[in-house]
Amino acid sequence: MTTTNRYNDDELINIIQNKIIVESRLILSNSNIICNNSNKLLNATVFKINLLVNNNSYQFYIDSIRQQLRLLDILKDSLNKLFDEITGSYNANYGINEDLVKNRLENILDKLKSVKGIDDHNKTLYHFINQEEVNMIIHNNSDILTSLENDKNTLSSLISSLTISINDFNNKLNQISSNLNSIDKITANINKLIESNNALEQEMALILESLTNHYDQCLESIEFIKVKSNSSEAKLQIFKVLENDYLELPLVYNDLMNINKNLESNCDQIENQNLAQFNSNYQSILNLLDELKIFGLRFKSDQLVQVNKLSDNLKTNLKCLTDINSDINSLVEYYELFIKSFKDLKVELQRRKLYNSKIKSLINEFNIKINNLAENDSSIRHQFLAENGDYLPKNIVSDNSILYNDLPKVEVKFEEENIPDIN
Numbered sequence: 027m028t029t030t031n032r033y034n035d036d037e038l039i040n041i042i043q044n045k046i047i048v049e050s051r052l053i054l055s056n057s058n059i060i061c062n063n064s065n066k067l068l069n070a071t072v073f074k075i076n077l078l079v080n081n082n083s084y085q086f087y088i089d090s091i092r093q094q095l096r097l098l099d100i101l102k103d104s105l106n107k108l109f110d111e112i113t114g115s116y117n118a119n120y121g122i123n124e125d126l127v128k129n130r131l132e133n134i135l136d137k138l139k140s141v142k143g144i145d146d147h148n149k150t151l152y153h154f155i156n157q158e159e160v161n162m163i164i165h166n167n168s169d170i171l172t173s174l175e176n177d178k179n180t181l182s183s184l185i186s187s188l189t190i191s192i193n194d195f196n197n198k199l200n201q202i203s204s205n206l207n208s209i210d211k212i213t214a215n216i217n218k219l220i221e222s223n224n225a226l227e228q229e230m231a232l233i234l235e236s237l238t239n240h241y242d243q244c245l246e247s248i249e250f251i252k253v254k255s256n257s258s259e260a261k262l263q264i265f266k267v268l269e270n271d272y273l274e275l276p277l278v279y280n281d282l283m284n285i286n287k288n289l290e291s292n293c294d295q296i297e298n299q300n301l302a303q304f305n306s307n308y309q310s311i312l313n314l315l316d317e318l319k320i321f322g323l324r325f326k327s328d329q330l331v332q333v334n335k336l337s338d339n340l341k342t343n344l345k346c347l348t349d350i351n352s353d354i355n356s357l358v359e360y361y362e363l364f365i366k367s368f369k370d371l372k373v374e375l376q377r378r379k380l381y382n383s384k385i386k387s388l389i390n391e392f393n394i395k396i397n398n399l400a401e402n403d404s405s406i407r408h409q410f411l412a413e414n415g416d417y418l419p420k421n422i423v424s425d426n427s428i429l430y431n432d433l434p435k436v437e438v439k440f441e442e443e444n445i446p447d448i449n
């Protein structure tokens with residue numbers, strides 16, 4: 027567009043209104059849209075930066091995870107201590123139990139089976155004990171040992187499983203912590219891009235201000251040209267300034283577009299590269315928190331209940347094992363006394379048999395002597411009657427039978443006890 031002195035005021039106003047103002051208004055309008063969109067993009071980017079980079083919950087979650095892992099370590103240590111106590115008590119009682127069962131009980135039962143009875147030599151002392159009681163003790167002992175071993179192994183497996191889970195959580199946290207080492211670099215990149223965006227935003231604001239000023243000048247120029255008293259030279263000079271600015275509008279608008287592209291590129295780099303890494307780490311932390319929450323709920327509702335049950339079972343069975351050890355010990359002592367008493371019984375039976383024999387021998391000797399005396403007495407009586415019986419009145423003695431009766435019979439009887447022969 028070429029301007030000369032031949033334009034009058036109306037023609038200048040017409041050119042300004044229909045050409046320069048129209049084009050300026052369109053570019054200003056588009057520039058406003060671009061700047062508004064850029065401002066929204068910047069605000070959204072800053073919001074995301076504040077949400078992720080400047081969010082204090084990021085470190086709070088890390089500290090929470092570490093705290094939960096420390097609690098799990100304390101729980102694991104408590105379970106290991108419980109397991110060590112139970113294992114120590116189990117090993118001690120198992121050693122005592124093994125000695126009682128393998129050595130004392132089995133040995134005493136073998137002795138009972140080797141000692142023959144008295145009346146029936148096919149029977150041993152083992153036939154006279156309560157075998158059901160022995161079998162029940164041995165059976166209960168076996169069941170308790172099996173239950174203790176199974177529960178101990180189950181508790182050990184639970185502790186191992188807990189240890190593996192804790193190690194897995196620690197490895198994940200260490201990986202996240204390792205990724206966090208790059209945060210300073212990412213933050214520096216973001217700050218650099220933010221500084222660039224601030225500068226670009228300032229440039230866009232200056233361009234928009236320039237475009238606005240140009241548009242305002244167009245409106246003011248029309249009013250200036252309308253004033254009749256203003257010189258033609260002044261009017262022409264104002265028109266030339268507007269015309270030069272008008273000719274630069276495409277270049278200015280193109281600069282604005284390029285600045286906007288750079289700003290969008292920076293925002294894209296912040297979001298899709300730098301913030302993406304932040305978000306990945308942040309999401310990893312949230313995922314780990316969720317895993318810990320689920321693990322804690324599951325452990326509390328399932329495994330911890332099982333641990334408490336196993337602990338109670340182990341303590342109860344250890345008490346039962348101690349009681350059985352006491353029962354076995356008492357039983358062994360009783361059977362030892364049984365064998366001793368049986369040996370004493372054999373000695374006592376032999377003694378009784380001997381005394382029966384001595385008494386019988388003495389009574390036999392006594393009876394022989396009595397019989398000899400009785401026979402001698404009878405002979406003397408008969409001789410007396412033969413010599414004097416015919417000369418004595420029968421009533422010389424009130425009970426005359428006393429003269430003619432024999433000596434009263436004397437006999438001592440002894441029923442010998444039926445004492446069996448002792449081998």
